Amino acid sequence: MLISVILTKQRSEKVIEAAKELGEIILEQVGTLDSQGIKDVLNSAARVASDILILDLDIGSGRDIVAALQSFRIARPHTRIIILAPAREPGDVIVSSLVGLGIYDIISGSKDSDWGKLVKDALARQPATYAQAARWHTGQFLGIPPVKEQVIIEERPSGVVTIAVAGTAHGLGCTYTALSIAYFLARLGHSAAIIEDSQRPSLGFLCSVLKARSGRVQGSFMIHGLDIFPLDESATDVNSNYDILLKKIRAGQYEYIVRDIGVLDPVRVKEIYKADFAFIVASAAKWRWQELIDKIDSEFSIIFPLASQNDIEDLSFYAGIKGTALPHCPNPFSKDNDLLFLKLLAPILPNRKRKKSLFGL
Numbered sequence: 001m002l003i004s005v006i007l008t009k010q011r012s013e014k015v016i017e018a019a020k021e022l023g024e025i026i027l028e029q030v031g032t033l034d035s036q037g038i039k040d041v042l043n044s045a046a047r048v049a050s051d052i053l054i055l056d057l058d059i060g061s062g063r064d065i066v067a068a069l070q071s072f073r074i075a076r077p078h079t080r081i082i083i084l085a086p087a088r089e090p091g092d093v094i095v096s097s098l099v100g101l102g103i104y105d106i107i108s109g110s111k112d113s114d115w116g117k118l119v120k121d122a123l124a125r126q127p128a129t130y131a132q133a134a135r136w137h138t139g140q141f142l143g144i145p146p147v148k149e150q151v152i153i154e155e156r157p158s159g160v161v162t163i164a165v166a167g168t169a170h171g172l173g174c175t176y177t178a179l180s181i182a183y184f185l186a187r188l189g190h191s192a193a194i195i196e197d198s199q200r201p202s203l204g205f206l207c208s209v210l211k212a213r214s215g216r217v218q219g220s221f222m223i224h225g226l227d228i229f230p231l232d233e234s235a236t237d238v239n240s241n242y243d244i245l246l247k248k249i250r251a252g253q254y255e256y257i258v259r260d261i262g263v264l265d266p267v268r269v270k271e272i273y274k275a276d277f278a279f280i281v282a283s284a285a286k287w288r289w290q291e292l293i294d295k296i297d298s299e300f301s302i303i304f305p306l307a308s309q310n311d312i313e314d315l316s317f318y319a320g321i322k323g324t325a326l327p328h329c330p331n332p333f334s335k336d337n338d339l340l341f342l343k344l345l346a347p348i349l350p351n352r353k354r355k356k357s358l359f360g361l
Contacts, residue, residue: 090135105133169288200262242257
């Protein structure tokens with residue numbers, strides 16, 4: 001169960017603790033927000049494939065919340081929405097408007113109630129029905145301007161897109177980069193998985209440490225909405241982990257598969273050419289340029305973890321090698337490098353365009 005939470009600081013600690021007992025939080029926003037902030041955070045929530053959204057009405061203006069949730073409901077019609085309504089009673093126009101949007105899980109109580117327990121109980125129950133929420137519905141609805149209908153044409157790659165990530169040497173951050181890319185895609189709302197084929201497997205240990213739950217497909221694990229297929233070190237099959245898992249990959253109906261290839265060697269070079277898109281992780285240190293020159297291919301994008309802009313400029317000037325610096329960020333599940341990955345993956349991400357009317361409006 002994947003959960004997004006948008007909470008005030010006052011109730012965040014207990015509610016988040018309760019949510020983590022029954023599911024996995026993939027989007028977390030704590031604190032009060034202005035009108036634009038409410039719109040932005042719910043737009044972000046709409047891009048995440050969460051099963052449940054928990055929202056505290058005290059985060060900001062009720063009118064802004066209703067308008068933003070109206071758009072969210074259109075984008076994510078099947079996401080269960082649980083509303084925390086502190087100190088509100090039947091007849092409240094904000095809650096009535098939300099019920100009118102088909103949001104029936106309304107949790108009410110005093111400001112000092114045990115909101116952790118209330119949320120835990122709600123998560124353990126079946127989603128509420130209109131019959132249970134009818135007492136809140138007075139027929140009143142805020143005069144929110146109707147959402148203007150737009151036709152969006154989304155151009156996306158057909159089939160499963162495979163992204164290979166390989167390194168020129170051990171210890172440069174190949175697995176870290178592959179994990180960061182895969183998680184970025186999952187957080188955008190895409191069905192994504194990472195498959196390990198490295199000479200030094202580590203994802204199985206990561207799943208154990210983080211107590212990952214079972215993924216969408218048998219044999220996979222899930223962390224923050226991302227399916228992980230660690231390398232089975234006991235397997236005797238000479239084929240790659242990716243080849244062994246092909247049937248399971250199809251069963252998972254993934255949009256993106258990220259392959260952690262490991263350090264490039266003659267066999268792995270062939271594997272990287274099979275991918276739709278490939279990244280080479282290398283060191284920008286001058287004394288290691290030869291590692292990259294020996295394995296360079298203009299078809300591959302090159303990533304230099306921890307490199308400075310001066311390092312990148314020197315590589316381009318002296319060796320004619322262009323690449324992208326990956327700034328320091330210890331946590332591969334962080335959002336810090338989102339803009340960078342958005343740029344790097346632009347060629348294989350869906351392209352959304354608004355369809356113009358007959359008169360170009």
